[in-house]
Ligand SMILES: Cc1cc2nc3c(=O)[nH]c(=O)nc-3n(C[C@H](O)[C@H](O)[C@H](O)COP(=O)(O)OP(=O)(O)OC[C@H]3O[C@@H](n4cnc5c(N)ncnc54)[C@H](O)[C@@H]3O)c2cc1C
Ligand SMILES: Cc1cc2nc3c(=O)[nH]c(=O)nc-3n(C[C@H](O)[C@H](O)[C@H](O)COP(=O)(O)OP(=O)(O)OC[C@H]3O[C@@H](n4cnc5c(N)ncnc54)[C@H](O)[C@@H]3O)c2cc1C
């Protein structure tokens with residue numbers, strides 16, 4: 001089984017205050033911590049689980065800055081064999097269709113049975129890249145996958161639908177699967193493993209190296225324009241209960257009681 | 263490669279059982295550390311031993327090491343077994359995330375490095391510069407830097423130092439985790455890397471001493487950083503010197519019954535028992551009482567040994583609960599500690615037992631801070 | 637032609653909410669374009685659903701073909717590709733759902749058309765179609781403009797707008813199935829329900845919901861005590877179920893359950909849209925979160941900005957007392 005896994009380096013914004021840069025088009029990420037995208041972490045684990053069961057090879061593919069290499073080495077420490085990091089300022093990163101095109105360029109001329117991506121990136125929430133990538137590659141796909149079973153020449157997967165329902169489908173290989181969180185329990189990448197992974201092959205390539213015409217994937221090529229970012233007003237009709245923790249608790253208790261809610 | 267037996271000197275063990283006899287967690291968990299020292303001799307059995315849940319019950323309190331007549335460190339056998347699990351990658355998600363955060367952000371709390379110095383906001387703090395020699399170089403600790411509950415330890419220290427006119431500087435936000443919990447969680451490789459990186463980083467500064475706020479950093483630097491140029495002290499040592507030089511004075515008084523809990527990392531491992539007590543005694547109006555189990559025999563709070571990220575299976579009473587009940591029996595109104603982990607574990611128990619009205623858990627710096635202000 | 641084509645989504649014989657919600661947006665866009673909004677239904681045995689969709693004064697085009705009995709991304713892509721050529725709509729709107737995200741990006745690539753995904757607002761400005769979408773767990777909004785193209789593709793977020801009131805009946809037009817060849821690859825096997833345990837949270841009157849803010853399962857007893865005191869069931873965010881604190885059938889949200897309790901107390905939940913989507917039906921929402929910026933506060937009726945562990949014990953105690 002030859003697998004590629006596409007991973008993205010993203011900021012963690014769950015607790016942090018988000019501020020915009022003066023250009024109005026980018027976010028000030030100087031105070032964020034960065035890590036592998038949540039879903040991609042599960043995709044890496046799934047690729048390694050598949051390799052452990054079926055044999056074969058896993059290659060990491062990522063578009064991202066130099067500092068993301070630690071994430072790539074961690075994936076290699078977990079069992080991925082090789083990596084390609086694509087870095088090029090000219091990519092229209094706001095458009096997942098362009099990102100997919102670049103990833104497809106990285107897979108061109110490669111043999112593969114499976115490509116795993118995350119189902120969604122924590123920062124941009126497009127849920128588009130993996131499915132677009134499948135089309136670029138001209139192969140089958142299934143999105144939002146939370147169970148994978150490799151069969152002969154095909155793969156049987158559970159797709160997670162709304163309302164706690166699972167759709168079970170079979171697709172022929174090769175295929176792209178976009179992996180949902182919770183499909184497995186990602187392992188830890190010990191430092192000794194990361195150190196050994198330094199010896200594994202990590203190629204850094206630009207669009208030119210891959211033979212991709214920048215004019216096909218840059219902002220001009222994209223059919224959408226990121227006009228502006230803005231911080232939405234927290235439009236709230238909520239009644240904020242003030243005071244010391246205990247006072248807040250008491251006030252809330254009596255509101256609930258008086259309102260007949262409990 | 264050294265064998266397990268060589269590495270931990272297992273042949274030295276005479277199976278006297280003093281280690282297990284003193285181990286505090288035996289009352290809640292199945293851990294029998296003597297048995298591990300015995301069984302680990304058989305290399306073929308190691309993998310099986312590493313899978314036993316109780317290896318994660320050890321709090322690294324070091325009681326066993328203090329008690330062993332042969333000078334062995336029985337707990338290290340347990341940590342060695344943890345290392346086997348860590349290196350297989352199959353650790354609890356909580357442990358995984360804490361360790362990964364140490365690698366990526368320099369702290370186990372999954373916080374961004376850029377926010378490490380946020381606790382300084384609004385304070386007049388002198389920041390260390392490798393080009394400017396300083397007498398006292400302060401190392402804050404990840405927990406004190408990020409956890410709002412114990413930030414006051416550092417904040418009050420700054421106020422106190424400014425007032426006492428001490429020559430000091432705090433490390434900027436590129437200060438990184440000392441590795442205390444990384445070591446005890448068994449991530450040997452990461453710890454080695456931290457020792458290398460931190461030694462290089464700290465050796466850039468010209469200081470007479472490094473002052474640590476947490477006993478975990480204190481002991482770790484003292485015992486595991488052979489190439490560190492600068493001597494390391496715990497803040498209570500520095501403050502006692504300042505006290506004796508007449509540089510510290512308190513306003514107002516604190517007419518309370520205070521019991522001091524010896525943190526394992528400061529006492530059993532750091533050998534510091536008297537300084538915290540002297541500081542507490544200097545508080546006007548305070549009455550210092552003592553636990554029956556104190557100093558070398560102090561009861562562990564279960565905060566160390568990576569236990570912040572591993573929950574015991576045991577539903578039996580927590581040691582911190584026992585400790586708080588003992589304090590209650592003594593009639594103590596304040597349980598004073600000199601360790602951020604002890605604050606968190608003991609306060610949790612104090613709240614859990616419902617003693618909030620009549621009892622308080624406080625880091626010594628919190629108490630001193632209040633006496634500076636009033 | 638300036639039309640806006642809205643693909644109505646359905647599953648297991650029932651139309652999905654987003655199908656109606658998009659009808660609140662599509663006619664306005666069509667008007668700007670000088671065209672009309674048209675509903676497209678694809679499935680097998682569609683008469684009942686077609687009738688329901690006609691209640692909004694819009695034309696409903698129906699493709700009735702046994703091949704569409706169950707959703708299949710490959711078939712949808714193939715059919716829509718042909719229909720885009722035939723009908724030449726200016727905009728194609730599809731729900732941003734497990735179905736929509738499974739074929740729209742591929743369709744966009746195939747037809748070389750622009751796609752903006754997970755849109756919460758769609759409007760014309762100075763003759764340009766602009767879509768608003770959210771980034772960073774809803775902390776930042778982005779406005780994305782379409783460059784000129786034959787058809788603009790949009791996946792629209794479920795729950796972003798309210799469905800319009802039903803109005804006059806529209807016409808139904810049957811289309812020939814654009815599916816010509818049998819699709820060889822993806823095969824639908826079955827639907828399986830996530831395992832249901834002893835409690836069905838969709839039926840609960842009161843829910844205490846926990847999120848990642850719970851931190852670890854040893855904190856669960858505190859929440860259980862509150863739940864017992866007010867006869868609530870415990871539910872949670874995906875973060876809480878992934879962590880194994882509560883069983884998967886207690887998950888609230890797009891991939892969990894949609895709940896409609898009279899009281900929903902969210903603790904340590906940030907309020908990701910997937911979560912909000914599942915709880916918007918709650919009558920009264922209380923949110924306790926230490927981050928004043930947490931999006932959960934945008935939907936809350938009563939809000940406490942604080943550490944849930946500081947508030948919880950007293951809240952439980954007081955509620956017990958008041959009983
Ligand atoms: C204002 C703004 C500025 C941005 N600036 C940049 C920038 O300067 N540089 C930049 O790299 N990105 C940037 N991005 C991120 C970029 O928008 C996304 O990478 C791209 O749109 C893909 O969409 P998504 O991340 O939402 O992926 P989704 O469609 O949600 O899919 C996610 C999956 O696709 C795969 N994937 C996505 N991106 C990558 C990648 N880079 N490498 C490998 N696999 C990937 C992963 O498996 C991931 O789980 C920016 C986004 C915005 C909104
Ligand atoms: C396809 C898909 C489907 C999904 N479906 C669902 C779904 O059905 N349901 C769902 O819930 N999620 C779903 N998610 C995940 C969703 O995006 C969020 O990741 C998730 O809801 C976050 O859970 P949370 O709010 O518990 O955690 P976080 O976002 O991490 O928020 C934790 C919150 O707790 C607060 N907090 C922390 N400590 C405390 C404290 N001591 N006191 C008070 N507050 C505290 C923090 O400030 C923070 O706001 C889905 C994701 C995808 C991609």
Ligand code: SF4
Nearest residue numbers: 285320321323324326
């Ligand atoms: S360090 Fe403490 S807890 Fe661990 S084995 Fe020794 S005595 Fe027991």
Ligand code: SF4
Nearest residue numbers: 275276278279281330
């Ligand atoms: S105390 Fe030392 S010598 Fe005695 S059993 Fe324990 S390890 Fe062996």
